Amino acid sequence: MPLRPAVAALALVSSLAVAACGSDGDKQAEEQQGTPAQARAEIGEVRAALDTAVASLKEGDARAAENAVSEGYLQHFEKVEGPLEEVDAELNEKLEDGIREELRAKIRDGGSVAEVTRMVSDLKADLATAEQKLR
Numbered sequence: 001m002p003l004r005p006a007v008a009a010l011a012l013v014s015s016l017a018v019a020a021c022g023s024d025g026d027k028q029a030e031e032q033q034g035t036p037a038q039a040r041a042e043i044g045e046v047r048a049a050l051d052t053a054v055a056s057l058k059e060g061d062a063r064a065a066e067n068a069v070s071e072g073y074l075q076h077f078e079k080v081e082g083p084l085e086e087v088d089a090e091l092n093e094k095l096e097d098g099i100r101e102e103l104r105a106k107i108r109d110g111g112s113v114a115e116v117t118r119m120v121s122d123l124k125a126d127l128a129t130a131e132q133k134l135r
Contacts, residue, residue: 036134039083043127043134045076046099050120053103057113065116066107073099080130087133091126098123 034042049072056064077099084092103119111119 034079034083036083036087039080040131040134042076042079043131046072046080047124047127048072049076050099050103050123053107054113054117054120057107057116062107062110066104069099069104069107083134084130088130091130091133095123095126095130098126 049068053065053068053072056062056068077095081092081096084095098119103116103123106116106119
């Protein structure tokens with residue numbers, strides 16, 4: 001029965017192909033996660049987004065402030081999370097919740113410029129700590 005060896009070979013090749021896809025996925029995940037050096041660079045971008053949010057709020061544009069925070073989180077802090085998680089999971093979670101949830105909620109709920117500025121100062125202090133831990 002020559003068909004049986006052919007089916008067995010096809011099954012082997014298929015399983016190897018599936019295993020290889022998993023390796024590529026792991027490699028892509030590592031590339032997206034970034035290095036500590038890349039994460040430190042992204043922290044600078046997060047700070048800039050937070051500063052933009054405060055400036056927008058001072059101009060009376062809460063929507064632009066919230067958008068700046070969202071963009072800073074999605075475009076930049078997401079790239080910090082993987083490397084920071086490896087060195088300090090608690091700090092990572094604190095920053096993640098602080099930026100993504102608490103700061104945006106404070107802006108959305110009509111928090112004053114002073115309240116938002118205080119929160120941003122606290123977040124920036126935590127970002128400085130994260131930067132040190134990523135060295």
